[in-house]
Amino acid sequence: xxxxxxxxxxxxxxxxxxxxxxxxxxxxxxxxxxxxxxxxxxxxxxxxxxxxxxxxxxxxxxxxxxxxxxxxxxxxxxxxxxxxxxxxxxxxxxxxxxxxxxxxxxxxxxxxxxxxxxxxxxxxxxxxxxxxxxxxxxxxxxxxxxxxxxxxxxxxxxxxxxxxxxxxxxxxxxxxxxxxxxxxxxxxxxxxxxxxxxxxxxxxxxxxxxxxxxxxxxxxxxxxxxxxxxxxxxxxxxxxxxxxxxxxxxxxxxxxxxxxxxxxxxxxxxxxxxxxxxxxxxxxxxxxxxxxxxxxxxxxxxxxxxxxxxxxxxxxxxxxxxxxxxxxxxxxxxxxxxxxxxxxxxxxxxxxxxxxxxxxxxxxxxxxxxxxxxxxxxxxxx
Amino acid sequence: xxxxxxxxxxxxxxxxxxxxxxxxxxxxxxxxxxxxxxxxxxxxxxxxxxxxxxxxxxxxxxxxxxxxxxxxxxxxxxxxxxxxxxxxxxxxxxxxxxxxxxxxxxxxxxxxxxxxxxxxxxxxxxxxxxxxxxxxxxxxxxxxxxxxxxxxxxxxxxxxxxxxxxxxxxxxxxxxxxxxxxxxxxxxxxxxxxxxxxxxxxxxxxxxxxxxxxxxxxxxxxxxxxxxxxxxxxxxxxxxxxxxxxxxxxxxxxxxxxxxxxxxxxxxxxxxxxxxxxxxxxxxxxxxxxxxxxxxxxxxxxxxx
Numbered sequence: 001x002x003x004x005x006x007x008x009x010x011x012x013x014x015x016x017x018x019x020x021x022x023x024x025x026x027x028x029x030x031x032x033x034x035x036x037x038x039x040x041x042x043x044x045x046x047x048x049x050x051x052x053x054x055x056x057x058x059x060x061x062x063x064x065x066x067x068x069x070x071x072x073x074x075x076x077x078x079x080x081x082x083x084x085x086x087x088x089x090x091x092x093x094x095x096x097x098x099x100x101x102x103x104x105x106x107x108x109x110x111x112x113x114x115x116x117x118x119x120x121x122x123x124x125x126x127x128x129x130x131x132x133x134x135x136x137x138x139x140x141x142x143x144x145x146x147x148x149x150x151x152x153x154x155x156x157x158x159x160x161x162x163x164x165x166x167x168x169x170x171x172x173x174x175x176x177x178x179x180x181x182x183x184x185x186x187x188x189x190x191x192x193x194x195x196x197x198x199x200x201x202x203x204x205x206x207x208x209x210x211x212x213x214x215x216x217x218x219x220x221x222x223x224x225x226x227x228x229x230x231x232x233x234x235x236x237x238x239x240x241x242x243x244x245x246x247x248x249x250x251x252x253x254x255x256x257x258x259x260x261x262x263x264x265x266x267x268x269x270x271x272x273x274x275x276x277x278x279x280x281x282x283x284x285x286x287x288x289x290x291x292x293x294x295x296x297x298x299x300x301x302x303x304x305x306x307x308x309x310x311x312x313x314x315x316x317x318x319x320x321x322x323x324x325x326x327x328x329x330x331x332x333x334x335x336x337x338x339x340x341x342x343x344x345x346x347x348x349x350x351x352x353x354x355x356x357x358x359x360x361x362x363x364x365x366x367x368x369x370x371x372x373x374x375x376x377x378x379x380x381x382x
Numbered sequence: 383x384x385x386x387x388x389x390x391x392x393x394x395x396x397x398x399x400x401x402x403x404x405x406x407x408x409x410x411x412x413x414x415x416x417x418x419x420x421x422x423x424x425x426x427x428x429x430x431x432x433x434x435x436x437x438x439x440x441x442x443x444x445x446x447x448x449x450x451x452x453x454x455x456x457x458x459x460x461x462x463x464x465x466x467x468x469x470x471x472x473x474x475x476x477x478x479x480x481x482x483x484x485x486x487x488x489x490x491x492x493x494x495x496x497x498x499x500x501x502x503x504x505x506x507x508x509x510x511x512x513x514x515x516x517x518x519x520x521x522x523x524x525x526x527x528x529x530x531x532x533x534x535x536x537x538x539x540x541x542x543x544x545x546x547x548x549x550x551x552x553x554x555x556x557x558x559x560x561x562x563x564x565x566x567x568x569x570x571x572x573x574x575x576x577x578x579x580x581x582x583x584x585x586x587x588x589x590x591x592x593x594x595x596x597x598x599x600x601x602x603x604x605x606x607x608x609x610x611x612x613x614x615x616x617x618x619x620x621x622x623x624x625x626x627x628x629x630x631x632x633x634x635x636x637x638x639x640x641x642x643x644x645x646x647x648x649x650x651x652x653x654x655x656x657x658x659x660x661x662x663x664x665x666x667x668x669x670x671x672x673x674x675x676x677x678x679x680x681x682x683x684x685x686x687x
């Protein structure tokens with residue numbers, strides 16, 4: 001009796017808690033893709049199927065598009081999806097809107113040949129490159145292909161950049177007397193305990209962009225991200241940097257009064273919080289101009305190959321590009337649309353001002369920056 | 383005298399193989415049948431993931447050819463540089479919070495057990511049951527609102543001028559204690575209830591001081607439960623992820639955060655297997671803690687026989 005009473009009951013729990021759920025992807029094989037979709041599955045342009053009309057017909061026959069990782073409040077994706085569904089008889093089902101790029105890639109790999117595999121992917125650039133190297137994507141050239149700048153697409157159409165923005169400094173003008181406009185400003189003692197990043201740069205693309213931009217502002221280069229890491233180390237030492245990840249909630253509460261993030265997200269917050277009394281100002285720092293674009297790709301074994309291709313055509317149509325613009329993101333076709341006069345001017349004027357044209361790191365530079373960051377970031381800020 | 387002992391043992395072995403096992407076998411197979419659902423459950427829910435984890439941690443797929451090769455590269459990487467720092471950081475944080483949590487939990491539980499009236503006891507038990515399960519992002523935001531940089535308490539008490547920073551190792555330890563202490567209270571109260579008042583009276587009648595009672599009776603009797611509680615707390619803190627992820631990002635190196643970064647990020651490519659190797663490291667560390675705990679528990683449970 002007494003012995004039983006004294007028996008410790010916590011013995012197993014520690015071990016149980018550690019059974020990490022990392023391996024939920026052990027899914028069984030599902031049904032093979034339908035046969036009649038084969039012509040769409042190999043089409044590398046709408047012309048291969050006999051034009052856009054045929055593509056629409058094939059897509060509507062499929063009726064569904066499996067998307068993944070498209071948050072409705074990110075770059076206006078909510079409206080993009082609604083507009084697509086209204087225009088064509090294709091239902092878009094978005095799985096796990098907050099998934100990351102590596103979640104997307106593992107969904108493609110683990111659901112090979114299944115009906116619920118994702119058809120289209122919206123990826124961070126390093127994942128677009130590695131996915132193409134692993135032959136996971138189908139080559140496809142949208143009708144506007146020639147207008148996409150060469151540095152923004154894979155030459156065979158395995159991936160192509162879609163929308164992006166600049167690293168910007170968002171600032172709660174109600175709490176901060178003078179808003180910082182450059183990275184150099186951020187070091188000022190008046191910003192003690194106020195500067196945040198949108199996430200951990202070894203994980204979040206926007207935070208990574210923040211470090212890259214800080215590097216450019218401090219005599220670094222695309223090949224050398226270390227000055228950026230050192231900059232945040234300095235910010236941490238001076239007490240200016242706070243490690244809390246800025247989200248709409250922390251911005252609204254005033255916990256992250258200065259947040260380094262993509263300009264389209266910061267500009268979106270400004271809109272979102274105007275009614276709540278938060279005066280959110282956005283500046284693209286002149287000393288560290290860094291732009292990054294996300295990429296689109298089609299799953300090579302997409303269960304709905306025609307719908308996937310139609311989705312791409314829609315995204316790269318004037319309508320699709322303007323919808324991104326409406327979400328403060330800079331669509332990849334913006335330069336050509338500006339010359340043609342098809343870009344929606346009300347939204348173009350709302351974008352934060354930037355001088356000069358963006359340049360982009362090469363694959364090797366990006367890999368090196370990633371590796372350096374993974375190695376040295378913790379040391380700098382902990 | 384000598385004949386009897388020699389014949390008896392000789393008889394017994396002759397008898398038992400024939401009768402003993404024959405009688406036992408149907409019973410034994412029925413016992414196995416009863417345990418089968420548990421074994422299947424354990425095999426599927428623990429065995430499979432651990433197997434897949436091992437496989438992933440020890441193999442490498444060539445991206446070009448798709449060929450799989452055995453390699454120790456991931457494990458090696460998981461024990462170097464920032465990954466090693468995160469493992470050490472996690473162990474430090476878990477050990478520290480588990481020690482403090484055990485001490486505070488026992489003190490609170492003892493106060494509740496010796497208090498008169500059931501109202502306090504019920505209130506503490508209920509609150510502990512709720513708080514022990516209050517974790518993750520809600521907890522993180524509750525702390526941000528009260529003790530964050532613009533938190534209510536921080537501003538009222540001017541804590542920032544005293545050097546308080548929620549987004550640090552100390553801050554994280556305080557938050558962890560918020561759910562670890564109630565957990566310890568829940569675990570240890572039944573054990574404290576089991577300490578018979580008669581033992582204390584007996585000790586006092588024999589002239590023992592309160593210190594001597596605890597030194598020679600109380601703590602030895604409680605030791606298995608205390609150790610069990612400590613291991614439970616260590617495990618809870620070691621495996622915690624969401625609270626830390628919402629609060630400190632990369633600035634306090636923790637292994638669960640590193641696993642999440644490597645497993646599902648938008649920046650680093652091809653780190654999944656290192657994440658699996660890190661998970662394996664975690665299992666090994668948890669195993670080591672258990673390995674220390676089990677013999678100690680066996681030793682201390684001798685007092686109870």
